[in-house]
Amino acid sequence: MLTIFGFNTNDKLYRKHANILALSAKRFDIDVFFEEISKDDWQKIIAFKPTFIAKMRKKLTGKILFIDADAIILEDIRPYFDTITEDIAVHYINGNRLISATIFINDTENAKLLLAEWEKRQLQQPDRWDQIVLQEVLDEWESEGKIQLKKLPPNFTFIFDTSKNTYGNNIKPMIKHFQASRDMRWIEKYKLRKGIYKWLMKNSSLLRSTRKIIARHNAVNQCTKQLGIDVQFSLDDLI
Template sequence: MLTIFGFHTDDKLYRKHAQILQRSAEKFDINVQFSEFSKDDWQKIIAFKPTFIAGMRRDLKGPILFVDADAIILKDIRPFFESLQEDIAVHYINGTRLISSTVFINDTPNARLLMDEWERRQLNQPDRWDQVVLQELVDEWVEEKRITLNKLPPNYTFIFDTSRRTYGDSVEPIIEQLQASRDKRWIDKYQRRNSFHQWLMRIPYLLKSTRKIVGRHNVVNNRAESLGIDIRLTIDDLI
């Protein structure tokens, strides 16, 4: 039985995103295990993501699917993922660059070894992007025939505001990445401004930066509403 898992920080923005993701998974009777960490703990732990995922692979039985907390599941993904026989499944943008926002890890000895090795390599290279370290490892082990790989179609790692330009209109999202990092940049800017400029930034559609954030929130809220999820993002969740 497939289990979706992930983590999020304890701020309002990511907590609400995680709630949306969890509710969307539950709509399709998918098991969900999400962990919450303080922002301080998350920033202090070296190789956080590989360590977390490797630990979950050791702890859980059956096939597991890591999904970034700021995603939403729009269709029943169980038939697809529960049919996979490969050790790991990830998407490569245009077939070349691995992205780790959706990572399927099967319940196989080689998959466990792969996750343990990702953790080990990341701990030895803490300043490198964990996604790059994972791609180097996966490509190396596939070439050596130590693991089997399924390259996920873009439907399962669909970025709400860029994938359409990359793949065209024929691709419909199944797991959609909603990119809360866009809001984090707005928050950083907001915190550096004086009180008057902060007031301006809180007015919807007045400033370009706020219009972009409101537009992203509208996408998130529309997706949630389409599944009957009564959780909404607003500017107040960022302040």
């Protein structure tokens, strides 16, 4: 049995995304285990992601799948993941660069040891991006025969706008990621605006940054509508 797990911060943007992800999983009868944490705690805790994933591997039994909160499941993914026998599976963009938005972890001792090593190295290098550290550990351990790695196809880590540019139009997304961090950057800029400039940032179709955020929201809303999920995004969710 496959269990999806992850975390979201306690702001309304990521809380809403996590709700969409959970509702999409339930459409396909997939178990979901998500934790909500304080945004302040998340920013303060060194190596939060590898520590959280290692903790959940010990807590949950069976095959588990970490998914970033700002994603949606569009198809029944269980038949694919049920067949994986390797310790861990993750997508490498063009076969070269690991992206940690979707991580499959089998219930094996080698997987647990790898996660412990990822956490250890991340604590030693707190300023490095956690997925770069994970790739270094994975590539090293696979070459030494200490871990069995499966490289996921892009269907399971499909970024809503850039993956088409990378792989063309023949890839059918199974798990689509929406990169909500873009909204967070927009919010920070919005907070700095005053008076009419704040109104213009929210309402002007001439601003490239605002158009891109609206396009992101439209992509989310199209997917929720496709699945019959009654949740929609708008700029009002951000301010």
